[in-house]
Amino acid sequence: MVLQCDILVVGAGPAGSSAAAAAAGDGVHVLVAERKDVLGVPVRCAEYIPRQLLGQLETDRDFVVQSTRGMRTFLPTGRVKEILAPGLMINRQRFDQALAQKAACSGSNVLTGTRVIGRKEGTVFLKGTDKRVRRVKPKVIIGADGPFSLVGKWMGRRNRHLIPAIQVSATLARSMEWTHVYFDSHIYGGYGWLFPKGKEANVGLGISRGSIWSQPLKTTLARFVHRLEKDGLIRETSWRMTAGWVPAEPVRDVSRGAMLLAGDAAGQTHPLTGAGIAHAVLCGRMAGKWAARAVQANDIALLKGYDREWQDDLGEQLQRAFRKRQKLEKEWDRLEEILPSCWVGFREYYAEP
Ligand SMILES: Cc1cc2nc3c(=O)[nH]c(=O)nc-3n(C[C@H](O)[C@H](O)[C@H](O)COP(=O)(O)OP(=O)(O)OC[C@H]3O[C@@H](n4cnc5c(N)ncnc54)[C@H](O)[C@@H]3O)c2cc1C
Known part of the structure; x- marks a missing residue:
């Protein structure tokens, strides 16, 4: 079975859901594949976010604990x-679910229990918990699949x-x-x-x-x-x-061909504090926006705009933190x-x- 979409987002963590919401909100057809059956579980997080992030999220706020x-x-x-x-301090499970809900409300098709397992030429293979393998031929792939990103591996951009x-x-x-x-x-x-x-x-x-x-x-x-x-x-x-x-080290160049990385997959976490939620949301949105633009203009070269934008916003901050980490060690x-x-x-x- 071949699924149709313009943009395939791999992973429904903060980066993937934010990317999907931004792209679908711009009117393109987005499919999100998330390997977990229940979003946000298990929680692997200290659950802290800076207060300013809350004002930037158009979601319910029932994930706030204190x-x-x-x-x-x-x-x-x-x-x-x-x-x-x-x-x-947040309930991270509820937080991830609220962002995924926003992505779905913006028009994305969010498939849980669906793991991306491989790619051949332009076709990506997805495996569901029912063991069925489905195919999809996206115009753009956004890898928001965490620190050991499969999409990052395809791009030759692994976290070191x-x-x-x-x-x-x-x-x-x-x-x-x-x-x-x-x-x-x-x-x-x-x-x-x-x-x-x-x-x-x-x-x-x-x-x-x-x-x-x-x-x-x-x-x-x-x-x-x-x-x-x-x-x-x-x-x-x-x-x-x-x-x-x-x-703990930013991956520098996170767009290649028709693929982009966002969040932990792109090493956008702060190399000293390890805080990555706010950056995943911010960069996920940017990735989604540039991907939608590239699809609408039918011009993959536009994806490079994402690299420039996130580097302008965060590049210096993350490089400084990485230098300090090296000194500390x-x-x-x-x-x-x-x-x-x-x-x-x-x-x-x-x-x-
Ligand atoms: C112990 C710990 C504590 C932390 N505490 C904090 C904190 O307090 N504050 C903070 O800001 N940051 C914290 N972080 C970092 C933060 O959790 C990450 O930066 C954040 O989750 C990044 O979001 P993401 O969407 O990029 O990746 P993730 O949240 O990792 O999401 C990636 C998603 O992709 C899915 N996926 C992976 N591979 C595939 C595949 N092949 N197919 C389909 N789906 C796939 C995964 O199941 C997952 O849902 C902590 C990290 C750890 C480990």
């Missing part, structure tokens, strides 16, 4: 640095630098209005987080890949959880773990000293290129 005032950064010696940065992250859920000893970020010599090249979500909290860490063989992630997380318990911040921990990979033994110039919670970070 507001946060800012971020407290805990240095190895115990020094604490506080910055105001209004944010929101990925950070493993692991998380559990805990009960808070008392409610919190700040997100907490912990730097500790054991959490090499990354940080630990305690993000409040009402009575609960997401507790996790991301760590540079090189170190996980010498010290398993689970051991480092157990040590971190113990510290938070000792500090009287959390009471009980549910050891149901979630884990995932975070791109290289000079980890001087963590306390170099952190102000290498972490977004300090003014010095922005003063130095």
Whole structure:
């Protein structure tokens, strides 16, 4: 069976659904293929978004769990640095579903339980949970299929630098209005987080890949959880773990022929903080808009406009963060000293290129 569409979007995470909504809203025929049966599940996310993102979303807001005032950064010696940065803790499953709903309402055909498995010449193969293989011949493909993107592989644009992250859920000893970020010599090249979500909290860490063989992630997380318990911040921990990979180096050129990448597939995640939801929404929209333009003008060369636009908006910010990450990893033994110039919670970070 051959399915018809102008644009095939692979993946219905924040990038894919935002791309689909933008393209379908511009009047082209969009098909979204998502391998998960239930959108947004399992959640592999600390569930923080900057408050400004909310104003840019035309969706229901029932995914918001609580507001946060800012971020407290805990240095190895115990020094604490506080910055105001209004944010929101969300229910990520509901968030992803709200964005997909928006894509569907804009006219996209969203197929869940449908994995993109291969491509031959202009034909893409999709496999449903019923094991049936269907074919589609899109004019443009948007790869919004996460850190290990299949579309990125077809394009020869893979994420090179990925950070493993692991998380559990805990009960808070008392409610919190700040997100907490912990730097500790054991959490090499990354940080630990305690993000409040009402009575609960997401507790996790991301760590540079090189170190996980010498010290398993689970051991480092157990040590971190113990510290938070000792500090009287959390009471009980549910050891149901979630884990995932975070791109930590932007892929530079994310359009090739009739294919584009957006979100984690394009390495648009912040290389230091690992925050990727807001960028996935922003760049997904851009990708959808340029793809629709190229289809309507019957001119694939227009897709290059996407690369220019997202690089103008985010390129410098992400490259700077990547340079700082490299410095942080290289000079980890001087963590306390170099952190102000290498972490977004300090003014010095922005003063130095
Ligand atoms: C532990 C952890 C905590 C994080 N915490 C935060 C946070 O607090 N705030 C924040 O901003 N960011 C956070 N991030 C990063 C954030 O989750 C990602 O940047 C964001 O999900 C990127 O969205 P996306 O749409 O590009 O990719 P994804 O959300 O990964 O979506 C990709 C989709 O593509 C689908 N897919 C993949 N392959 C195929 C295929 N072949 N066929 C069909 N479908 C396919 C997947 O099932 C998935 O639904 C965290 C990441 C991790 C791992």
